[in-house]
Amino acid sequence: MAQRFQLNPKPFTDPPADRLNRVSLIPRSAEQKQADNLGERRPLAPRTHEDKPFGEHSDGLHHHHAPPQNVEHDKVMDHGHENKMGSHVVPKTGHHPHSSEELHDVNSRHSLVPRSLGHNSLGGRFGPGKHQAFQRNGRPMFSLSDDRVMADRVLKTHSPDMVFFDVRSLLSVVDDIFKSYVPSIDSSASQPSLVFKDYADHASFEPFADLIEQITCEIDCKCLHTGESHGLMTSGLHLDSRNTTTFSVLSLVSKYRWDAKLVLVLAALAVKYGVFLLLAETYATNQLTKSLALIKQLPSIFSKQNALHQRLDKTRILMQDMVDLTTTIIQIYHLPPHHITAAFTDHIPTAVYWIVRSVLICVSHISGVSGFKQDQVMSFMEVSEIHENSERLRKINAYLLEQLKKSHLTIEEGIVEEEYQELIQTFTTIIHVDVVPPLLRLLRPIDFLYHGAGESKTRVGINVLTQKHVLLLVSDLENIEKELYILESLYTEAWQQSFEILWVPVHDSWTDAHDVKFELLHSKMRWYVLGEPRKLRRSAVRFVREWWGFKNRPILVALDPKGQVMSTNAFPMVWIWQSFAYPFTTARERDLWTEQEWNLEFLIDGTDPHSLNQLVDGKYICVYGGEDMQWIRNFTSLWRSVAKAANIQLEMVYVGKRNPRNGLEPIINTIREENISHTLPDVFQIWFFWTRIEGMWESKQRMLKAQRTRGREGFKEEEKDLVLQEIVALLGFGGEGDGWGLVSKASDIMVRAKGNLFSKGLSEFNQWEVNIPAHGFLKALNDYLMMHQPPHHCTRFMLPETAGIIPEEVECTECRRTMEKFYLYQCCLE
Known part of the structure; x- marks a missing residue:
């Protein structure tokens, strides 16, 4: 990366020759020309307020006063490009009344590039360093003081009047234009297959055609009059009308929302880019195109395909970064209003400013004016300019995407919490007349079941369970084979006449491998199975885990014909008494224990x-x-x-x-x-x-x-x-x-x-x-x-955590002391 060197004044006789023979396209005044003839260079001070986008002083920063006009001083080029290119600008005078530190501060005050976005920062001319941190002092680097001043100016151009339109459709069309390839130009590039899209389903953009044309004219006129199509002209000179043009364009779209502003400006760029590609594609075969190209002074660049391909390739990179960031901003404004927080609004004006400036850079690279004619090969300044702006936009986009991800998680968690509370009310407080409504709320959006396996498998609606006792078999896909083996042997006609079993597979992250496992297990079941279990909502999974106590071992939730929960896990009753436990209520469980004698016949029954x-x-x-x-x-x-x-x-x-x-x-x-x-x-x-x-x-x-x-x-x-x-x-x-x-x-x-x-x-x-x-x-x-019991004969046993029944204390059956409690994590028991 190029380094910035402070130029200390020292005398010399003749200025060094410019090895690249670069030509300045910035008009020079008579006073400046006279100074040049005398062998002196003065910093070109901004002449209008529009040429100082961050005001006279940066926000919260102190600056020294500018030196008097009769004092000669150096002109320090921003970002140190001259050092990189081998050209040094040094003063001819042997004395300067200000220190080198004061001189640097004066020049940086007039620079159009914010100091916080300068060398070795987020907006550095050569992009961020390889190991550069994304944040500084806990905040995004693109939101430092200079950018805040610029953002304030952008906010002054923003006065939306609730004008909305389908920004996504328009951006889709724009993106198609940006991704277009011309076979005669992009012969070396991998080209997508030719697909013709039908835009009949897109909303009409007729109301915005005139505005898009105005934006195009505004950009074209400023570029042509100021001659800043070449990247060299925007690499640190103090007179940067590109900034003036940026705010002029923003004024044209002041009444639109931020995302709409960007889409309209990008549409203007797409028109410019699309016309350019059409001219390039038909230049060699169409006389009309040749005539238009001649008027636009394009023949020289059209005749050199390699140079044109290089320019288009570099420009497309910046275009894609603009589309990506715009897409993110569109997603932000599709959030619920109360989720569009300062984490977004503090940085969106900055993003809008740099996207519009990047549009001007792209226009300067595809407009076909002086830059293309004078230098067929892209200069280092042009390449670095595109790279710098791409890196800036990517950094901003990465930050906004991070905030967007957090917002989506917050929204999703809020929805899950709301649905979870609704399920609690459904199964605890709401009185139902049938078992189907609570099942539909638990299982939605899934509304169908499978019955049977193999060739006899049929698809039925959940209504088939109307007015029936239902046992919900809740399990994952890994720890159910043994339960299925026993249930299959118990699932007799007597069982089927009394109640129905519905298998509800639960898994946090469903994959294709789980689909295969699901089908394999399903093939062994004669009862009802939930259709498309991968669509089961997070709130439902949370409910069965937290409210019904499902861990890793399967549970059997018993519902009566009115949807009331009789037992959150009827498996113990089924294992002990099988169908005699019907209808699996607490009262029935208590009665069975009262009638049951403890003997060997009961122990080995079944x-x-x-x-x-x-x-x-x-x-x-x-x-x-x-x-x-x-x-x-x-x-x-x-x-x-x-x-x-x-x-x-x-x-x-x-x-x-x-x-x-x-x-x-x-x-x-x-x-x-x-x-x-x-x-x-x-x-x-x-x-x-x-x-x-x-x-x-x-x-x-x-x-x-x-x-x-x-x-x-x-x-x-x-x-x-x-x-x-x-x-x-x-x-x-x-x-x-x-x-x-x-x-x-x-x-x-x-x-x-x-x-x-x-x-x-x-x-x-x-x-x-x-x-x-x-x-x-x-x-x-x-x-x-x-x-003959030994002196120490205590009991030790381990139990799985099932349905929250693990007691705080258990007494030893031998010595009657309280047993110690340990936690054991174990798998692969066999």
């Missing part, structure tokens, strides 16, 4: 028909688990010896453990191959066995919560609930890798113990067998095990 048959036949059943194969062999061997000695019929059933780390298939296969004992049919049945016990725990906790369970008072209720204590003990057994066992017979007591204690009790059978005749086998075994 998981192992073989064991149930053995119970009916009067056999003792020992349910055991663990992962230590050697302990399993030893434990089953001891049981066979004890059963033979006690003369009892015994059946042993392996039920594995909760959340096995490496899977249970190897253990199950070994048990079957060695004929050690009976096992549950498969891993799904083992999973269901433990899930059903977890459901018992959750159901009991829900009952306690309904009966006022807070603080220590809640544990008084828990201490009286012997069934809950047994459930917690089993969960503790199943959560550890060590062995354990439980034995019972029909409706008799259940004896349970950890593996080592149980094995020890069986191996010492001769010490307690004498009590069997008086107390019975189970009572004698239980008494012996309780007498």
